[in-house]
Amino acid sequence: MQVLIYILKRILQAIPLLVIVSLISFFIIRLSPVDPLAELKLNPSVSKETLQKETERLGLDKPIIVQYGKWAKSFLQGNLGITSNGEQVSTKLKERIPNTLLLAVIVIFLTWLVGMPLGVLAALKWKSPLDRILTVLTSIGMAIPSFFFAVLLLIFAVKTGWFPVGGLTSSNFAEMSLSAKVWDLAHHLFLPVLVLFTISLAGLQRQMRANLLDVLDSDYVKFAKAKGLSNFKVIYKHALRNAINPMITLLGFEFAGLLSGAALTEYVFQYPGLGRLILEAVLRSDINLVMASLMMGAIMLIAGNLIADILLILTDPRIRVKRGAA
Amino acid sequence: MKKWVYVILVLVFFALFLRSCVHKDNPVAESPEIRPKSDVESIVFPPSQKTFTINGINYLQSQAPVGKFGGELRASTIGEGPKTFNPFNSKDNISSLMSDVMYDGLLTTDAEIGAPIPKLAKSITINGNDYIVDIRRGIKWSDGKEITADDVVFTWQNIIFGGYGNTSTRDSLVIDGKLPSVKKIDKYTVKFTTVKPFAPFIRMLSTPIAPKHIFEPAVKKGKDYFYTFLSTNTDPKTFVTSGAFKLKEYVPAQRVVFERNPNYYIINKNNKKLPYLDRLVYFIVGDLNNEVLKFEGGEIDVIGLQGANVARFKERESHSDYKIYNLGPNTGTMFLTMNLNDRKNKDGKFYVDPIKQRWFRDINFRLACDYAMDRKNMVLNIANGLGAPLFTAESLNSIFLNENLQPYERNLEKSKELLKNAGYFWDKKGHLRDKYNNHVEFDLYTNAGNTEREAIGVMVKQDLEDLGMKVNFKPVEFNTLVNKLVNTLDWDMVIMGLTGSPLEPNGGKNVWMSDGTLHMFNQRSEDDKLSKRLDWEKEIDEMYTKGALATSFDERKKYYDEYQRIAYEQKPFIYIYSPIIIMAIRTKFKNIFPSALTGMTYNLEEIYINKEAK
Numbered sequence: 017m018q019v020l021i022y023i024l025k026r027i028l029q030a031i032p033l034l035v036i037v038s039l040i041s042f043f044i045i046r047l048s049p050v051d052p053l054a055e056l057k058l059n060p061s062v063s064k065e066t067l068q069k070e071t072e073r074l075g076l077d078k079p080i081i082v083q084y085g086k087w088a089k090s091f092l093q094g095n096l097g098i099t100s101n102g103e104q105v106s107t108k109l110k111e112r113i114p115n116t117l118l119l120a121v122i123v124i125f126l127t128w129l130v131g132m133p134l135g136v137l138a139a140l141k142w143k144s145p146l147d148r149i150l151t152v153l154t155s156i157g158m159a160i161p162s163f164f165f166a167v168l169l170l171i172f173a174v175k176t177g178w179f180p181v182g183g184l185t186s187s188n189f190a191e192m193s194l195s196a197k198v199w200d201l202a203h204h205l206f207l208p209v210l211v212l213f214t215i216s217l218a219g220l221q222r223q224m225r226a227n228l229l230d231v232l233d234s235d236y237v238k239f240a241k242a243k244g245l246s247n248f249k250v251i252y253k254h255a256l257r258n259a260i261n262p263m264i265t266l267l268g269f270e271f272a273g274l275l276s277g278a279a280l281t282e283y284v285f286q287y288p289g290l291g292r293l294i295l296e297a298v299l300r301s302d303i304n305l306v307m308a309s310l311m312m313g314a315i316m317l318i319a320g321n322l323i324a325d326i327l328l329i330l331t332d333p334r335i336r337v338k339r340g341a342a
Numbered sequence: 343m344k345k346w347v348y349v350i351l352v353l354v355f356f357a358l359f360l361r362s363c364v365h366k367d368n369p370v371a372e373s374p375e376i377r378p379k380s381d382v383e384s385i386v387f388p389p390s391q392k393t394f395t396i397n398g399i400n401y402l403q404s405q406a407p408v409g410k411f412g413g414e415l416r417a418s419t420i421g422e423g424p425k426t427f428n429p430f431n432s433k434d435n436i437s438s439l440m441s442d443v444m445y446d447g448l449l450t451t452d453a454e455i456g457a458p459i460p461k462l463a464k465s466i467t468i469n470g471n472d473y474i475v476d477i478r479r480g481i482k483w484s485d486g487k488e489i490t491a492d493d494v495v496f497t498w499q500n501i502i503f504g505g506y507g508n509t510s511t512r513d514s515l516v517i518d519g520k521l522p523s524v525k526k527i528d529k530y531t532v533k534f535t536t537v538k539p540f541a542p543f544i545r546m547l548s549t550p551i552a553p554k555h556i557f558e559p560a561v562k563k564g565k566d567y568f569y570t571f572l573s574t575n576t577d578p579k580t581f582v583t584s585g586a587f588k589l590k591e592y593v594p595a596q597r598v599v600f601e602r603n604p605n606y607y608i609i610n611k612n613n614k615k616l617p618y619l620d621r622l623v624y625f626i627v628g629d630l631n632n633e634v635l636k637f638e639g640g641e642i643d644v645i646g647l648q649g650a651n652v653a654r655f656k657e658r659e660s661h662s663d664y665k666i667y668n669l670g671p672n673t674g675t676m677f678l679t680m681n682l683n684d685r686k687n688k689d690g691k692f693y694v695d696p697i698k699q700r701w702f703r704d705i706n707f708r709l710a711c712d713y714a715m716d717r718k719n720m721v722l723n724i725a726n727g728l729g730a731p732l733f734t735a736e737s738l739n740s741i742f743l744n745e746n747l748q749p750y751e752r753n754l755e756k757s758k759e760l761l762k763n764a765g766y767f768w769d770k771k772g773h774l775r776d777k778y779n780n781h782v783e784f785d786l787y788t789n790a791g792n793t794e795r796e797a798i799g800v801m802v803k804q805d806l807e808d809l810g811m812k813v814n815f816k817p818v819e820f821n822t823l824v825n826k827l828v829n830t831l832d833w834d835m836v837i838m839g840l841t842g843s844p845l846e847p848n849g850g851k852n853v854w855m856s857d858g859t860l861h862m863f864n865q866r867s868e869d870d871k872l873s874k875r876l877d878w879e880k881e882i883d884e885m886y887t888k889g890a891l892a893t894s895f896d897e898r899k900k901y902y903d904e905y906q907r908i909a910y911e912q913k914p915f916i917y918i919y920s921p922i923i924i925m926a927i928r929t930k931f932k933n934i935f936p937s938a939l940t941g942m943t944y945n946l947e948e949i950y951i952n953k954e955a956k
Contacts, residue, residue: 051821056433057828057859064859065513103425107575111594170632174639181639182632183596187416187623190591286628288595296422 019329023322030318037314038307042087045303046080052100052301074100087307097304099297105308108293113275115184116289119282120274122205123212131217132263135224140251142229150221157218162211166284169207180204182286208285212278223266227259234258261332268324272317381668382938387454391608393464399480400464402608404616406933409950411614414621415931416642417943418633423595423626427581428572429550430507443600443622443946444583445550448475448494453937453944456741456845458544462489462551462584466544468893473534473543474527481607483553485582491526496554498524498534500561506568511549514542514848539893542848553582586617586947598624608947618950637664637926644927644943649726652924664926670938671730671738671920676795676839678715678786678802678916680708682864683831685873693831697780702834706764708913710757714805717752721919724797728924732917735854735909739938740844742899744906757809774810783812784834787826790817795837798918802837827862837918838862844939847902848890854905856883863914878912881905 051057053070071077075086090097096105138147173179180186184204185197192200231237232255240250279291286292290309297305329335394403419436426432429441448463460466462481467474481489502512503521515521515536522536522543536543560571572581578589586608587600600622608616625642627633637645647655647666659666680702683693694702701707717731733750736743765777774782786803788795796817803813813835818826826833840860843849852858856879857871866873875883882905889901909915925942927934933948943949 051824054821054824057824066508066510067859069509103570103573103575108594170635174635177639181636181641182627183625185593185596187414187597187599187625189593283628284632286595286626286632288593292595292628 019326022329023326026318026322026325033318034311034314038088038091038311039084041310042084042303042307043080045298045301045306046083048301052076052303083303087304091307091311096308099305100300100302105304108305109290109308109312112288112290112293115287116275116282116291118201119205119208119212119278119287119289122209123216124270124274126209126213127216127220130213131220132224134217135221136228136256138221138225139228139232147225150225154218154221157214158222160214162215162278163280163284165214166208166211166281169211170284173207179207182284184288208278208281208287211281211285220266224259224263227262228255231255231259257331261328264327264331265324267327268320268322269317271320271323272313275312275316382670382936385935385937387935387937390452390459393460393478394609394613396609396613397480399607400478401481401613402461402478403613404608404610404945404948406610406935406945406948408610408612409618409932409948410952411618411950412620413618413951414623415619415644415943415946415949416623416625417644418625418627418636418642420627420629420633424574424592424598426573427576427589427592428507428568430501430552431569431572433508440598440624441550442585443587444581444585444589445552446584447548447550448477449544449547451548451845451940453935453940456939458548461548462494463547466547468544471536471539473536473547475532475534475547477530477532478607479530481584482605483582483584484588484603484605485553486605487553487555487582489551489553489584490529491532492529493551493554494532495524495526496558497549497552501552501557502549504561506561506565511546515540515546539891541893541898542846542890545846551584553584556580556582587622590621595626597626600624606947610948617947619946622946643931644925647924647926648921649728652726652728655926659926663930664928666924666926667934667936667942669923669925669936669942671732672923673737673739673842673844674839674921675732675735675737675842675915676798676837676918676920677732678711678835678837678918679863679914680711680835681831681833682876682914685866685870687831687867688869694834697776697778698784698834701776701782701784704764705912706760707766708916710760710764710809711806712913712916713750713753713757713760714809715752715802715916715918716805717919719752720798720801724794724801725919725921728922729919730922732920733910734917735850735906735915736847736902737842737844738920740842740847741939742847742902744903744910746903747906747910752805754808761809768810772810773812781812782810783814785814785816786835786837787823787833788815788817788837789820789823791820795839799837802918828859828865831865831867836862847905848886851886851890854882854909855886856880878908881908 052074053067053076056067056070075083078086087097096109099105099108134150138150141147169179170181173181180203184201186192186200186204189197189200232251237250237255240254241247245254275290278289279295281287282289282291283295294306294309297309388404388406391402391404394401419439421434421436424432424437424440425434426437427440427444429438429445432438432441446461448461449458449466450461451457452459458466462477464476464478466476475494477489477491477494483489501507503524505512512521517537517540520537522534522540525533525535527533534543534547557571560568574592574594578591581589583589583603586603586606588603589598590601591597591599593599602617602620604615606615606617610616610618625636627636630648633642633645634647634651636642652666655662655664656666681694682699682703684696684699684703686692692699721727721729721731730738731749732738734744734747761774766782767775767777769775776782786799788799790796799815799817803815806813823836827836827838840853852860853862855861856864856875857866864876864879885901885905885908889898889905892898892901923941925936927942930951930953932950932952933945934942935945936942937944
């Protein structure tokens with residue numbers, strides 16, 4: 017019951033936050049000097065009448081506050097509006113969301129699958145050569161810019177011919193058998209996944225290592241060891257459970273990142289994801305599309321944090337007790 | 343001691359690394375020479391396609407060598423991909439390209455000489471203001487329905503003149519507030535009548551024709567619905583087309599796939615229905631670099647090359663599977679222009695400082711700037727030699743180009759003399775001053791981010807500073823610049839580029855007519871459209887009006903020659919150069935006849951693959 021009230025409270029708190037986020041983003045986009053019609057204005061074959069009609073169609077002839085009101089109203093009704101090319105924003109997003117989710121889920125799954133054990137391993141073998149090697153590798157992973165790494169891999173793909181140069185599917189994808197389709201997707205996904213994996217792995221592994229080291233150094237672990245518990249029990253039953261709490265918060269953020277897309281990596285690999293769509297929309301000042309994606313990002317972030325907090329309540333008795341007392 | 347060994351080792355390694363970098367940066371082979379003459383001049387075009395009747399069906403017969411059926415051509419487009427597949431809604435090049443593949447017009451352009459030639463039309467008779475179009479008998483849409491006069495009348499009357507979709511075709515046809523009329527004479531004949539003789543109209547007849555049975559329901563639902571009709575979300579199966587290919591698949595941000603239209607009306611010399619290719623794929627790539635990588639990786643077959651890439655690809659051409667063609671200068675014009683505006687804005691302030699107005703409105707000043715331009719140097723250093731110095735208002739591949747207007751070299755002496763005669767002088771420090779002792783100093787804008795224009799700006803600044811002027815070069819954000827050019831009008835000099843048409847100068851009327859929306863050098867805001875015109879502006883207005891009304895090519899050419907002469911003498915735009923188009927295509931593709939007017943792959947139906955030939 018208490019948890020439910022807590023969730024409800026958090027959702028109510030989110031509303032003013034979303035309003036502020038939407039206001040700020042809307043005004044910043046509209047006040048930026050990007051003119052959605054600039055290209056048309058410099059095209060000698062575009063007539064004045066056409067320009068006038070375009071201005072009216074995009075609502076640019078009205079004051080910003082009226083534009084915001086119109087947008088907010090349709091957003092509340094669940095209508096995301098149309099892009100500057102007249103397509104439905106919702107269909108446009110729907111086209112890209114599966115692709116971005118595919119990439120994000122694979123990357124998160126792989127990084128957690130590899131990063132957590134590596135972090136634990138490094139902490140247990142603290143200051144051993146293995147730990148040192150891992151530290152160097154993760155330093156490289158953190159230091160290398162994703163953009164640069166992606167370009168390097170792309171050149172690698174061109175020179176060797178082992179991987180396709182960007183994209184997600186081959187041109188005859190529609191005619192392939194199921195196994196060929198899976199193989200084709202994997203073939204195309206390998207390089208972008210590798211880039212994102214390398215970069216997020218580094219952070220995760222370090223976080224896990226630091227958490228576990230902290231816990232291993234604490235008094236109750238020393239006490240448990242002194243009590244004569246087996247090393248296995250001390251580490252996996254007591255230390256790890258405590259070390260994992262900050263990771264849950266991290267997972268909440270990762271959830272928020274699911275749909276934000278990795279714009280740079282997507283751009284270099286010509287990956288048909290949300291990141292590239294939004295980047296192009298921003299450059300064009302396509303307000304409905306940009307607003308939809310920003311709002312989506314904000315909602316995902318709030319939801320991610322909420323989920324992490326709920327998970328924390330479930331895993332960490334201390335939080336439950338504190339909340340109960342308060 | 344041990345430490346030192348490590349330090350030395352690291353240093354040696356680092357030095358070797360640097361050495362290898364340096365080595366890589368110096369190309370071993372000498373940079374290859376770019377062919378100065380464009381290849382299109384030596385291309386032998388096959389005779390024009392001609393009508394050939396079998397069983398009462400008026401096919402169009404290709405006269406190109408007979409090829410083999412099958413295979414696919416993979417091309418690419420840069421950017422976000424098509425925004426619509428509706429030919430009447432397209433506002434960008436990529437959408438237009440896609441609809442050109444799918445929908446044919448009544449006429450098309452001859453690749454060799456640029457004359458309008460029949461396509462869906464069997465023939466066209468021009469009789470004063472009347473254009474009588476005879477449509478091919480028995481040719482079909484991709485769904486098997488016949489293409490008739492009803493489709494043509496519907497397209498023009500209901501869609502275009504009805505104001506559906508992108509209205510720029512309609513807007514450009516309004517003469518004295520009236521639109522041309524369209525009338526069905528019989529099942530295969532349509533008569534268009536313009537209000538006055540209007541020469542550009544014939545080019546408009548290459549506008550795609552829509553299948554009435556598909557478009558009519560959409561038109562009935564109103565303009566807002568029409569705007570979303572045949573959008574990129576439409577099921578490809580529902581497309582009914584008249585072109586060589588029909589849509590098979592559109593994968594957002596990845597590719598557009600077309601398959602051959604089995605009902606196409608062009609046949610080869612063996613009377614087999616074209617096109618030869620089974621599929622046509624356009625990859626949607628985000629930027630130039632990715633496109634080049636895709637071509638290198640063998641994922642696309644044809645590419646437009648720019649800058650340093652040309653030399654790199656040229657070097658490898660002889661032992662590779664592609665051939666590079668130089669298609670000559672394109673329609674792009676790069677120019678420097680000055681603000682000749684002498685009017686005041688709403689607050690009663692001059693758009694341009696009156697001191698500067700005196701300079702810019704002085705023909706001697708403009709000519710002096712023109713003679714100071716080192717165009718050759720700019721072509722060599724900025725366009726990697728892939729450009730042609732430009733002096734005329736019409737682009738170099740235009741069929742209306744005035745060939746009497748001669749190019750000339752940079753001539754600083756002449757510049758200085760012109761300035762001296764106009765009362766300018768140089769002070770002790772070598773600064774240029776006008777006769778009221780004002781130091782000649784102004785701002786030069788261009789759009790930031792366009793590296794080519796920025797580079798031109800730097801060189802223009804140097805060239806003008808050789809005359810003792812002080813030039814403040816300011817690249818600004820594109821939208822800011824456009825706003826300056828069309829709204830606030832507070833700029834001194836600008837470097838810009840525009841593209842035109844090699845076939846129809848009338849498209850430039852927004853730039854050249856004194857009330858045009860892009861009449862940059864003397865832009866009139868809405869309120870002072872009627873303000874005083876300069877004498878030569880009046881002349882150009884007259885030439886443009888007459889040029890559009892005259893019908894014969896020779897007569898029109900006279901007027902457009904004259905406008906180019908005035909522009910050449912008055913220098914409202916100081917033209918700099920036109921880029922040259924370089925394209926590469928894999929050698930396995932045959933029947934490739936690149937044209938300066940229509941590009942590389944305009945004859946999609948005739949292109950075939952010959953695997954054995956290398």
